[in-house]
């Protein structure tokens with residue numbers, strides 16, 4: 001039976017391990033975190049993802065998935081470890097290098113090594129292949145078959161997308177491309193497109209850069225509409241009536257671990273030829289400050305205002321706070337508006353953590369006595385709120401809706417990021 005060893009059991013590696021195990025492969029998942037390994041061996045999971053618990057339980061029960069802290073001999077190695085950015089936005093490929101080095105003692109000629117982590121262009125040729133060469137395997141002559149197969153799943157729908165999304169498989173050599181593509185062709189329902197490694201690397205990065213640039217365009221439109229004193233939502237609705245136009249919604253910033261990170265992987269390799277990508281990053285990064293400016297204007301001359309921040313995660317209906325605009329807004333508030341007291345509420349964030357070292361309140365407690373409520377995430381439970389929730393707790397209820405989720409709330413003054421016209425009429429700014 002073909003054996004697969006998956007390095008890294010996070011949002012990508014764990015579902016991937018379970019998918020291949022449930023397709024009949026013999027899979028060992030490896031993680032440096034012992035707690036993760038213990039949990040997987042008990043058939044349970046350490047991350048929140050709908051349907052993943054059943055998938056992993058089934059794979060472990062069948063005996064085809066187990067976990068370990070050390071790599072084991074296998075036919076295929078799949079590397080799914082983090083690739084964050086350093087403070088200067090350059091890619092940190094250290095995890096990928098360490099993972100590659102960790103498989104060296106068990107690697108054998110004829111094995112296939114696939115990197116699923118998102119990586120800068122030429123990482124396979126300039127970093128992973130040399131790391132394998134140092135361990136005695138020349139991927140250029142197919143001692144081992146080396147390939148990149150990027151992931152494009154969305155948290156919240158990983159179980160479905162893992163099976164049904166199209167996949168890009170980039171080989172370091174043509175033979176590696178075929179070897180790597182073979183296991184995806186057997187296990188996924190989407191098309192498997194074969195190419196060279198650097199094209200696969202770039203295609204993944206361009207997907208998220210495309211999204212970043214388009215979000216920046218929407219964000220810039222919201223600023224222009226504010227300047228012209230018109231409603232950006234109307235502009236977007238009408239422009240989108242064009243059959244080939246799809247302007248996205250503005251928002252308080254771009255979060256998550258992919259869209260605000262991946263463009264930098266391209267930018268660092270092509271600084272002089274990426275002004276559009278760099279500007280898009282700057283525009284999206286400017287949004288928390290822009291939101292704070294608007295908050296200050298809405299609060300007016302209240303001396304020591306209290307603000308309720310509703311929604312801390314980077315998007316709706318998830319508990320994921322990585323790179324969340326709410327965190328960036330709080331940083332800006334602490335630096336530029338120290339007189340503002342803020343009270344945070346998020347139904348998906350249960351407790352204060354290292355990543356979020358601020359007090360958390362119930363919705364009512366956050367709103368109680370607040371001068372302004374700022375909605376930062378489009379959770380369904382926020383969309384379902386009525387004016388009563390705000391009027392029962394706030395003396396003069398004002399809501400700043402940065403996600404454009406409220407048409408109106410009875411008894412509440414609602415300012416939308418896409419429509420600040422009323423703030424001009426009221427002389428707020």
Ligand SMILES: NC(=O)c1ccc[n+]([C@@H]2O[C@H](COP(=O)([O-])OP(=O)(O)OC[C@H]3O[C@@H](n4cnc5c(N)ncnc54)[C@H](O)[C@@H]3O)[C@@H](O)[C@H]2O)c1
Pocket residue numbers: 007008009010011012013030031032033036080081082083095098099102116117118119151152153154155257258
């Ligand atoms: N999460 C997503 O939705 C998503 C989507 C597309 C692409 N990606 C990319 O996939 C890669 C993995 O992301 P993730 O979200 O699964 O990360 P994650 O942080 O959820 O999980 C990574 C795991 O790897 C483990 N690890 C780190 N170094 C290791 C090593 N040397 N050996 C064994 N285990 C090690 C960590 O302990 C952790 O459990 C990243 O490059 C990311 O950009 C993620």
